[in-house]
Amino acid sequence: NAGVTQTPKFQVLKTGQSMTLQCAQDMNHNSMYWYRQDPGMGLRLIYYSASEGTTDKGEVPNGYNVSRLNKREFSLRLESAAPSQTSVYFCASGRAYNEQFFGPGTRLTVL
């Protein structure tokens, strides 16, 4: 099993460009999550999906949109990237009140 996979691993964007981060899991989890990690700030939840067909805002949703394509896939879209969105992005999957499994992360730089 691959666990949680993410693409791309690295990305550099110019301000105003758009991109989509892809995430997939093969553990049959209902819940999937997108976090961003900034130095000294821990892991902050951007959006989550408690089940296929549902998505909800987390702590820091502004500037992002998500799509739960099916049970396996959960994508994060930046419509108009800003330098403040420079961060490391982690996708995770799991079951409520249980361990979350993280993907390898995407390091995004917005110039």
Place this chain on the structure above:
Amino acid sequence: GENVEQHPSTLSVQEGDSAVIKCTYSDSASNYFPWYKQELGKRPQLIIDIRSNVGEKKDQRIAVTLNKTAKHFSLHITETQPEDSAVYFCAASIWYGGSQGNLIFGKGTKLSVKP
């Protein structure tokens, strides 16, 4: 809403010493408390977790204790080794509303073990 405070933000110990990281949470209904280890450039990975019906849990050199009355939980690492050097995150589960079961993370503790 739930809030998790983690201390210290950095911790330096000598190899073989013990390390303790403490977290407090605000929602008394939280019932699941995991600890994650993140090595440099890697993803966070679960190292141990505890549920609210248990006061202490051990796994070899790692232990977690939970004090529900005081709403705090701690990670204890004994006989530290250089490979224990990493950032450690605590988390607590949310009990209420539509985000039930989600985790709120502390800001992390960077542990350095000096040989």
